Amino acid sequence: MAKIIVDDIELDVPPEFTLLQACEAAGAEIPRFCFHERLSIAGNCRMCLVEVKGGPPKPTASCAQNVRDLRPGPNGEPPVILTKSPMVKKAREGVMEFLLINHPLDCPICDQGGECDLQDQAMAYGVDTSRYAENKRAVEDKYIGPLIKTSMTRCIQCTRCVRFTTEVAGVAELGAIGRGEDMEITTYLEAALSSELQGNVADLCPVGALTQRPYAYHARPWELSKTESIDVMDAVGSNIRVDTRGREVMRVLPRLNEDVNEEWISDKTRYIWDGLKTQRLDRPYVRVNGKLKVASWPEAFAAIAAKVKAVPGNRIGGLVGDLASVEEAFALKSLLASLGSSNIDCRQDGAKLDPALGRASYLFNATIAGIEQADALLIIGSNPRLEASVLNARIRKRWLQGNFPIGLIGPHVDLTYPYDYLGAGSDTLTDLVNGGGFAEVLKGAQRPLILIGQGALARADGAAVLAQAARLAVAVGAVKEGWNGFSVLHTAASRVGALDIGAVPGEGGLDAVAMTNPGGVDVLFALGADEIDIAPGAFVVYLGTHGDRGAHRADVILPGAAYTEKSGTYVNTEGRVQVANRAAFPPGEAREDWAVLRALSDVVGHRLPFDSLAQLRAALYAAYPHLARLDHVTPADAAAVNALSSAGGTPASGPFASAVTDFYLTNPIARASAVMAECSALASSRHAAAAE
Amino acid sequence: MSVRRLAPKEVQPESFAFTAENLAWAEKTIAKYPPGRQASAVIPLLMRAQEQAGGWVSEPAMRYVGDMLGMAPIRVYEVATFYTQFQLQPVGKRAHIQVCGTTPCMLRGAGDLMKVCKSRIHEEPFHLSANGDFSWEEVECAGTCVNAPMVQVWKDVYEDLTPADLEKILDAFERGEHPASGPQNGRLTSAPVTGLRVLTSPELFDGSMVGQGAGLALAREALAAKAKGETAPAAPPPAAAAAAPPPPPKNDPAPAAAPAAKAVEAAGDADKEKPKKPVAPPPGGKPTDSTAE
Numbered sequence: 001m002a003k004i005i006v007d008d009i010e011l012d013v014p015p016e017f018t019l020l021q022a023c024e025a026a027g028a029e030i031p032r033f034c035f036h037e038r039l040s041i042a043g044n045c046r047m048c049l050v051e052v053k054g055g056p057p058k059p060t061a062s063c064a065q066n067v068r069d070l071r072p073g074p075n076g077e078p079p080v081i082l083t084k085s086p087m088v089k090k091a092r093e094g095v096m097e098f099l100l101i102n103h104p105l106d107c108p109i110c111d112q113g114g115e116c117d118l119q120d121q122a123m124a125y126g127v128d129t130s131r132y133a134e135n136k137r138a139v140e141d142k143y144i145g146p147l148i149k150t151s152m153t154r155c156i157q158c159t160r161c162v163r164f165t166t167e168v169a170g171v172a173e174l175g176a177i178g179r180g181e182d183m184e185i186t187t188y189l190e191a192a193l194s195s196e197l198q199g200n201v202a203d204l205c206p207v208g209a210l211t212q213r214p215y216a217y218h219a220r221p222w223e224l225s226k227t228e229s230i231d232v233m234d235a236v237g238s239n240i241r242v243d244t245r246g247r248e249v250m251r252v253l254p255r256l257n258e259d260v261n262e263e264w265i266s267d268k269t270r271y272i273w274d275g276l277k278t279q280r281l282d283r284p285y286v287r288v289n290g291k292l293k294v295a296s297w298p299e300a301f302a303a304i305a306a307k308v309k310a311v312p313g314n315r316i317g318g319l320v321g322d323l324a325s326v327e328e329a330f331a332l333k334s335l336l337a338s339l340g341s342s343n344i345d346c347r348q349d350g351a352k353l354d355p356a357l358g359r360a361s362y363l364f365n366a367t368i369a370g371i372e373q374a375d376a377l378l379i380i381g382s383n384p385r386l387e388a389s390v391l392n393a394r395i396r397k398r399w400l401q402g403n404f405p406i407g408l409i410g411p412h413v414d415l416t417y418p419y420d421y422l423g424a425g426s427d428t429l430t431d432l433v434n435g436g437g438f439a440e441v442l443k444g445a446q447r448p449l450i451l452i453g454q455g456a457l458a459r460a461d462g463a464a465v466l467a468q469a470a471r472l473a474v475a476v477g478a479v480k481e482g483w484n485g486f487s488v489l490h491t492a493a494s495r496v497g498a499l500d501i502g503a504v505p506g507e508g509g510l511d512a513v514a515m516t517n518p519g520g521v522d523v524l525f526a527l528g529a530d531e532i533d534i535a536p537g538a539f540v541v542y543l544g545t546h547g548d549r550g551a552h553r554a555d556v557i558l559p560g561a562a563y564t565e566k567s568g569t570y571v572n573t574e575g576r577v578q579v580a581n582r583a584a585f586p587p588g589e590a591r592e593d594w595a596v597l598r599a600l601s602d603v604v605g606h607r608l609p610f611d612s613l614a615q616l617r618a619a620l621y622a623a624y625p626h627l628a629r630l631d632h633v634t635p636a637d638a639a640a641v642n643a644l645s646s647a648g649g650t651p652a653s654g655p656f657a658s659a660v661t662d663f664y665l666t667n668p669i670a671r672a673s674a675v676m677a678e679c680s681a682l683a684s685s686r687h688a689a690a691a692e
Numbered sequence: 693m694s695v696r697r698l699a700p701k702e703v704q705p706e707s708f709a710f711t712a713e714n715l716a717w718a719e720k721t722i723a724k725y726p727p728g729r730q731a732s733a734v735i736p737l738l739m740r741a742q743e744q745a746g747g748w749v750s751e752p753a754m755r756y757v758g759d760m761l762g763m764a765p766i767r768v769y770e771v772a773t774f775y776t777q778f779q780l781q782p783v784g785k786r787a788h789i790q791v792c793g794t795t796p797c798m799l800r801g802a803g804d805l806m807k808v809c810k811s812r813i814h815e816e817p818f819h820l821s822a823n824g825d826f827s828w829e830e831v832e833c834a835g836t837c838v839n840a841p842m843v844q845v846w847k848d849v850y851e852d853l854t855p856a857d858l859e860k861i862l863d864a865f866e867r868g869e870h871p872a873s874g875p876q877n878g879r880l881t882s883a884p885v886t887g888l889r890v891l892t893s894p895e896l897f898d899g900s901m902v903g904q905g906a907g908l909a910l911a912r913e914a915l916a917a918k919a920k921g922e923t924a925p926a927a928p929p930p931a932a933a934a935a936a937p938p939p940p941p942k943n944d945p946a947p948a949a950a951p952a953a954k955a956v957e958a959a960g961d962a963d964k965e966k967p968k969k970p971v972a973p974p975p976g977g978k979p980t981d982s983t984a985e
Contacts, residue, residue: 172764177773182695188697189751189767 003078010078010350015068019060019081020048024069028083031092031121033099033206034158035063038262039167045099045158047121049091055078059091089125094235094565102137102181103207104153108282111149113210114221118156119270139184142552144174145192145677146671147267149198149216150185155209157183161201165587168264169195170396171417173348185209192682195416196389196663199270203254203263213253214271214675219243219250228255230570231269232323232563233667235490236368236388237572238265242564242583249273249564249584253435259369260576265388267679268663268670273564279547281559282588292557297589300556300601307523307539308604313340317521319512320346320503321490321528321544322667325580326627328543328560328593329498330620331608332527335597338606342506343515346498348532350513351454352462353488355499358640362387362499363468364574365484365641366449367633374485376445378438379419380429380469381410381656382453386663387491392416405445407438408457410656421649424655426456426465433472449485454659457488464649474645479638486641491575491659491666493563497571501624527548527593528560530668543593545586548668559590562669566592567613569620569627569650577626695775698751699781705745708753714740718760734771737761738778747788747846748779776831781818784826787865789813789858790844794833798835800840804855806830812862825866838882839875850872852885 001012006026018031020043033045043064050062054071062081068339070079082088100122107113126480139152157176165174171194173187187193202212224243231238231252238261239254252273254265284300285292295303306315318336320329329346336344347353353362366374371394384392392415398404399417406419409428422428422438432439442448450473455661456465470486472478478485490496498504505511515521518535526534528544534553542554545562571577586592591599594616601608611618621628664680665671697703710718724733734757741753749772758768763985772778779788791797793807809828813821817829834841839851843858850873854968857876864871880884895901 173766175764175766175770177770178696179774184695186763188769 002070004067004070004472005078005080007081007083013067015066019052019062019065019067020049020069020264023050023081023083025063030062030083031125032063033117033121034160036160036163036204039163039204042163043146045156046095047092047125049088049095051085051087053081053082059087060517066067092125093127097127097131099156100126100130102153103134103156104136106154107208110151110208112154112205116208117206133438137181142184143190143192144187144210145198146675146682147213147271148193148202149211149213149605151209151211153209154186154207155185155423156207157185158206159185160204160206161185161210164201164204165193165195165198167400168397169200169394171195174201192686193688194683196266196268196385196408198265199267199394200254200264212271214274215251219245221511223537225583227581229564229565229583230578230580231265232493232570232580233266233268233670234388234390235493235495235573236261236390237570237576237578238269238270238390238491239578240265242562244583247584247587249276254608255658258312259344259367260572261390262394264390264393268389268666268676269473271675271679272669272673274675275546275669275671276562276564276584278674279668279672280587280590281545281547281551281557282590283579284558284561284589285551287555292554295556297599300558301600303556304523304541304600305605307601308339311522314343314508315522316341316525317343317510317515317523318345318525318540319348319359319515319527319529319532320344320494320498321526321550322348322485322494322531323545323563323669324494324498324527324593325563325570325634326494326497326501326688327568327613328502328527328597329494329503330623331597331610331616332503333503334608334619335601335604335606336525336639338608339604342509343521344503344509345505345512345515346492346495346503348529349454349456349458350494350511351457351495351675352459352466353484353495353499354463355502355504357644358637359500359575359579360484360486360636360638360640361470361644362488362490363496363606363636363639364451364487364489365636366487367574368394371395371449372401373483374398374447374449375403376442376448377404377406377451378408378422378442378450378472379408379410379415380433380449380453380455381465381658382413382489383411383413383449383455383658383660384451384453384489385413385415386658386660387453388489389513389663391489391573405438405441407441407689410453411658413418413658419448423655426461426468426648426651426656427653428649429456429465429468433468433475435475439472439476440615442472442478445476447483447485448473448476448478449487450476452486452488453656454489455489455656456578458659459648459654461651461654463647464651467644467647467649468651470641470647474642479641484635484638484641486638490571493570493572494574495575497577500571500627502576526554528668544668545590545594546668546672548671550668558596559586560589560593561586561590565590569617570628574633575636577588577628577630579630618680696776698769699748703782704751708741708745708750708756710741710756713742714744722761724958731767734761734763734768735775738768738772742778743949746785747783748781779818782820782827784813784820784824784828786825786868787845787862789826789828789862790831790834791828792832792834792840792842792844794837795828796837797833801854802830802841805841805843805853805858808855808858808862812859826862836882839879843918851875852877852879857952874959 002015004022006023007028009026011026013025023030030048031148032048034042042063043061045209048062049059052060141150141152162174166172173193176183176185178184202210202475223245227242229240231240239255239257241255243251252270254263256263284295284297286295286300286303316339333344397415407422408419409422412421458470473486516532516534518537520539524538524540526542530548530550534540540554541556543549543558543560545560551557563580564583567582568580598608610619626634662680663677670676722730722733722735737757742749754768755765758765793802813826813828820827834844836849836851842849842851853877861871898905
């Protein structure tokens with residue numbers, strides 16, 4: 001630790017701290033544009049100047065100097081940093097004046113207005129008039145994709161966007177061309193960015209040069225109500241803030257959570273909001289003579305009750321969709337149980353995960369933050385870049401730190417970091433279990449991480465693949481005291497929560513495939529299940545939000561609430577329990593899903609024992625106590641992995657497919673979004689061009 | 693300086709590839725850098741690509757160099773647009789005239805040279821002349837300020853120019869000739885315009901003085917003396933004395949007087965070796981050259 005005095009406050013800081021960090025540790029606020037905690041240091045905006053005694057006799061850029069580089073005073077006094085001296089104020093005012101020379105003062109028509117770093121800091125360090133009488137520089141706007149709107153005259157060349165895309169997103173596509181006054185940010189030949197994390201550059205941009213194109217001119221930040229919530233686009237459970245105006249969701253922004261998404265979110269998470277407004281189911285429908293007709297709630301319930309009462313309990317089934325919260329899955333499971341059915345399944349893709357094998361058999365046991373502790377990684381049947389973009393950025397972050405061998409079994413794809421391509425399918429996995437090759441690398445590692453994707457599990461022999469992976473994990477020492485590297489990466493936000501409450505077929509129950517096959521069940525409750533084809537014959541009650549695949553097949557449609565319109569518990573892939581809050585109200589007559597199920601239960605004569613969300617949660621927490629521990633990962637017992645490893649079964653040979661083929665169109669909300677459709681078209685044309 | 697953009701699509705060539713000779717050169721150049729640092733070769737490779745392509749860097753050339761070095765194309769683009777020495781637009785087939793416009797050249801008439809360029813080539817810099825043979829630009833100091841004003845064409849500099857000289861040079865390029873580079877007013881390199889004032893003896897330059905230097909003669913004598921035998925001469929030759937280590941610093945503890953013979957020996961040793969940096973006397977204050985005389 002090094003002693004340092006910041007504005008008369010003496011404190012000890014680690015010597016590798018930058019002066020900026022030291023000042024913040026002392027509670028001093030340092031203005032900055034180019035510096036960002038998660039990016040490399042550029043030191044080019046000069047806004048963070050401080051006065052240092054024991055350093056060079058001039059204002060020092062505090063972001064780019066370490067505490068250990070400072071000299072003590074002549075009698076050994078600790079170095080002194082002044083952040084409020086007249087010299088500092090004058091220096092920062094000078095920097096601000098230069099920044100504003102070429103900055104258009106178009107704040108009234110700028111989308112960044114009201115949440116602009118330059119605007120805020122100009123309040124502290126700006127002057128009220130400009131001494132600059134010459135013509136201002138103007139820069140042509142660049143096209144960098146459908147998500148980011150550019151207004152390059154406003155750019156102050158902090159290069160945060162360039163550093164983000166290169167370092168975090170792992171696509172070297174943005175760059176700064178030209179020099180001096182003529183420096184400009186662009187992509188090569190103005191091609192669209194190909195990253196799934198590109199929306200974050202709009203957050204990083206300290207001015208209005210890069211803003212969100214879909215949100216352009218829609219709202220002002222001070223008009224928006226902010227609701228902290230949880231994302232459901234993938235199983236990472238990114239922490240988000242949903243900004244609404246009235247009933248309308250205007251945008252989605254990331255929220256800081258070091259253990260989950262740091263401060264990034266994927267483009268799907270960010271730009272999904274236009275899908276919340278289109279294709280919505282806003283009133284119940286009942287199919288009459290082959291056509292869906294608008295109905296009232298009592299009519300719809302009556303139609304369901306008539307069917308349900310006519311069939312025995314074991315001919316009724318339920319599917320839990322990918323976006324369902326734990327509460328509604330619990331309500332559905334309770335309803336089916338009261339009807340005497342054990343036919344329930346949350347695994348639309350047929351993944352062979354079973355809570356009976358123990359919680360550790362389906363969790364990302366290493367935890368997302370734990371990726372940074374791992375020292376070797378094997379990816380089995382997954383494309384984390386598409387299945388969990390933010391988690392992939394974490395893997396890349398670990399890879400950048402060095403000494404991180406990565407092997408991949410599955411489709412040969414660009415993950416933004418290099419890896420050893422071991423093979424396409426289960427044969428390679430079997431070879432690894434037998435030792436040699438990459439298995440030796442894993443064995444040599446202190447904390448090997450085995451990442452199993454849904455692509456490897458959603459197949460007929462998925463259980464054998466899972467057991468094989470567990471055998472490998474145990475053999476290479478990935479499961480031991482203090483470290484469980486056996487990690488399943490999910491793609492559906494609802495999956496872990498539904499598995500936690502046992503939303504899988506009970507004794508003699510049918511699974512998703514059996515239920516949806518011809519003659520499976522007579523009445524099927526589809527709780528937002530859109531990723532599965534249901535054979536003709538069954539009477540399908542679809543409870544969901546969008547007129548998508550599931551609604552087209554339905555015989556009765558009950559309109560539900562989307563994730564921004566209800567309070568719901570979601571458990572992410574690592575087992576972290578988080579609650580999404582209601583930011584807006586569901587449209588029209590749509591209601592929160594648990595309430596719909598509760599009302600329906602009354603009509604079918606099996607009233608569910610809860611009248612409010614609080615009562616439902618009380619029942620849920622009583623049955624599954626770990627769900628009450630919000631924002632917390634309850635570690636799973638690693639013995640389950642050991643037990644799993646001794647399970648028999650040899651997987652059939654054959655390549656693993658990727659669980660996500662089109663990143664932008666994985667769920668009904670995304671398929672209703674025009675922005676996602678445009679991104680998807682762009683991605684597939686890029687894919688086609690790359691294949692040529 | 694102005695915004696530098698890639699040439700429009702119409703003038704970009706289909707593709708670019710190094711010639712076999714340049715490719716071999718490029719591989720050697722890349723090998724100069726440690727593994728993993730191949731990207732460091734981007735500037736020399738781009739320069740060679742520019743030379744091969746007739747003086748400008750095309751978009752395919754950037755991609756080609758990027759592929760060769762494992763760099764993203766945007767990274768090459770950044771470098772090519774940063775350095776003004778890379779031409780992003782096609783330049784004159786016969787000559788691209790780079791007129792120095794920095795202070796000394798400006799004071800000595802660079803403005804007049806630019807007028808010549810404007811009238812003979814194009815009103816604007818970076819534009820081809822009507823027949824495509826010439827183009828011109830104003831550059832920052834090219835480093836021959838003594839011979840201002842100057843222009844640079846490809847790798848040659850033409851110095852001490854008058855507008856008439858530049859016209860002549862342009863004429864010569866137009867005819868397909870390669871005019872002689874250097875000062876155009878007859879002066880020798882950057883020697884005074886009024887003629888040399890020192891080193892004027894003709895015999896300095898006719899070869900008759902080769903090997904006649906006084907210092908050289910003494911050195912030869914010393915070598916001859918040494919060749920005769922290791923017997924210590926009464927006094928070391930001047931060259932040896934010069935080679936002896938310098939006196940120790942003043943605050944050195946009083947050096948013990950050493951026997952004369954030893955001191956001579958030390959001088960002899962010093963003579964054998966190359967002159968070297970003064971070293972601190974060994975502990976015990978043994979011989980120093982203060983007693984060598």
